[in-house]
Amino acid sequence: MKIAEKIISVVKSEKKILISTHINPDGDALGSALSLAAALNSIGKKTFVYCRDRVPETYRFLPGYRNVISKIQEALKGDPLLILLDCNSPERAALEKFQFRYSIVIDHHETEKDFGDIRWVDPKAAATGMMVFSLIKDIGVKITKDIAINLYTAIAADTGTFRYSNTSPEVLKAGAELVKAGAEPDFIASQLYETWDKKRFDLLISALNTLVIKEGIAIMHISREMFRRTGTKYEDTEHFSNFPRMVGSVKVSAVFKETGNGVWKASLRSKGDINVAKIAEQYEGGGHRNAAGFRIKTDLATARRMLIQAVKKLGNK
């Protein structure tokens, strides 16, 4: 039996379904969860969408986002089926304290965990939204405009609106179907990329003013004083390290963010084959080949120097 068929057969025999996704939810997490909830509602299921953290401003255009709950007690009554989306361990969803009668995992992250009675983990999928899209079609539910907006956002978020290497023909074909069903690419792109707070943009400009590029390595920093002056928080620095990548000669881009007690958090981005996860691992951090991070307790000048040496060492291997 195909895994999707098995999932459908289990889901059909249930009345109450709890859909949960990871903390610090992103577009793929929320879009996947909300589209699956809408599809299951349309075949008569009672659903709850749970995420420990509230829906970030950026995603408050997704149809149904107001139904995302951050308190779980009500949803647990009646012993629901659990579907874990875009992550594959209870810890990632802040669910480790609870017991579930039966659980299904749908995720595209690589993993070593073994949670879930049914595990559908496909690291080749560009987004969990691609898996949910195929599942919803297999269930036989009509892709409404609301479902299309959620799925398109999920896929757009995890492929950088079709700019990353995971943009396969299947991803673009899915995009075409979802636009046909009512998703508006310009509206969604504008929600994803053009809804910054003014103060966040001020922080970006401040950070860019600290930019130094040497031997293909771009380094910026954000001190606590800069956060204070602009009235911003650590979360506001998301995507900052992508900007210096616009410069052709930049191979690695780093942002050092001061967190207090002499600790700096580094976000690294790289182009092509340069594996910044290897650098992050040296400092007990982690991530992927082209996007990784670590923490370091030292002064900024030393942190910078260490990073430059680590990148050079990587290049010499």
Place this chain on the structure above:
Amino acid sequence: MKIAEKIISVVKSEKKILISTHINPDGDALGSALSLAAALNSIGKKTFVYCRDRVPETYRFLPGYRNVISKIQEALKGDPLLILLDCNSPERAALEKFQFRYSIVIDHHETEKDFGDIRWVDPKAAATGMMVFSLIKDIGVKITKDIAINLYTAIAADTGTFRYSNTSPEVLKAGAELVKAGAEPDFIASQLYETWDKKRFDLLISALNTLVIKEGIAIMHISREMFRRTGTKYEDTEHFSNFPRMVGSVKVSAVFKETGNGVWKASLRSKGDINVAKIAEQYEGGGHRNAAGFRIKTDLATARRMLIQAVKKLGNK
């Protein structure tokens, strides 16, 4: 007879074909021209690709770009058929001084011109590349990897890699086919957006440091001194006015660029229904609803004030 069939029948009876596109060529112009040339070569035609201006750095990854000529004399020998791409008047291609035995126009810009023995002008097409893609398929030529890269770039450039409102299901389906044929979305996006000169990025940071946002209007400026200090030119400011659009509250974004003799060139960008072409027209400039420009001879403070008033007036209508 379908217009594409008519074009194909004319093309098949010719030996030598001159493909030309507009001055200041962009991704759609070059990608369309190079893919059509490759397709016609494969059915035994001798082709020339002419553009008065040289291929910008950004597009020097397109297969065949070295074959683009900026001197036309050689190509004119033997009285070739002319195919004008991504523009529809000889003037836009700097061809007004020459006579052609027979000419075909393939373009998606709105127009009032009437040049061309066969005119295929379709403003509904998201890119000229979409029209050329369908034409190449009608000719019956295999979409090689080189053709796919050129066509994908053409379409990606004119849809902002699938972010603009012209991103239809057909556009995404074409993208899917071209990726299947060998175009790599991440490579192409990186060529389009991540090949800036360091000095151009320095100029952007300088410009951002002048940013003021008031009542939804973002204004930056670039003085001659800033160009001088960073070693940049007027062309380096392309896309600058898009950056402040990232701020949610910004409805109109303007960059004033000092050109000398007290003249400032303004580039305007707007979101949604705000028609900045109406503002540009008041100062004898022009453009489209969401992207327009004009020149003004006055001091910067006055120019700023006039713009803010014009935007407000527009809003009150």
